[in-house]
Amino acid sequence: MARQERAEQTRNAILEAAASRFDAVGFLGASLSEILAEAGVTKGALYFHFKSKEDLADALIDEQFTVWEPLSAIEEPGLQTVINLTQGMAASLLSDVRVRASIRLVIEHGSFITPAGNAYKRWIDTIHGCLLAAKAAGDLRKEINAHDLAHYVVGSFTGVQLSSQVLTGRSDLLERTTFMWTTILNSVVPPRRLHRFNPMGTPSTREPATA
Secondary structure: OHHHHHHHHHHHHHHHHHHHHHHHHHHHHOOHHHHHHHHOOOHHHHHHHOOOHHHHHHHHHHHHHHHHHHHHHOOOOOHHHHHHHHHHHHHHHHHOHHHHHHHHHHHOHHHOOOOOHHHHHHHHHHHHHHHHHHHHOOOOOOOOOHHHHHHHHHHHHHHHHHHHHHHHOOOOHHHHHHHHHHHHHHHHOOHHHHHHOOOOOOOOOOOOOOO
């Protein structure tokens, strides 16, 4: 057990160092030697856990999906679930270097041997499922296509978080995400049902997800 714990600690140290470098300088800018130095591990230890820098990046991209963990406890996911997911991601971007690195890596997917488009697809598919449930419950206007809206939400949030990063270092990200949702809700929800949804997310939403 002690050996397993040491191995896990080493793996986490490598991921933390890689996230720090990827977040700071991107995939191409980060070198394995810098990651090794920051993690304080040997090259052999790194290659025991990860085959390459691309493998490290793939592992970090998966970190962003920790925000999905509460989904399993939701009996009836719907539109508020999607709001909460994006607000939870916004909170994680402010507090978690691994999530920040994973988002930067996805945006810079052209730098990879294998593009990271699957990350977008996972988000779209998950949100689409929630929006289908929302439409069945009458929470979306009849003319709204749930799949198109899922694409739009992912694209909108990607743009919001990126512009927030560039303009304010993400200091206004929660506010901008709330405005995004206020605008979307007014466009897609029947007026009589608007009161059911909180564009800021439900109370625990802005607590950052933990890995």
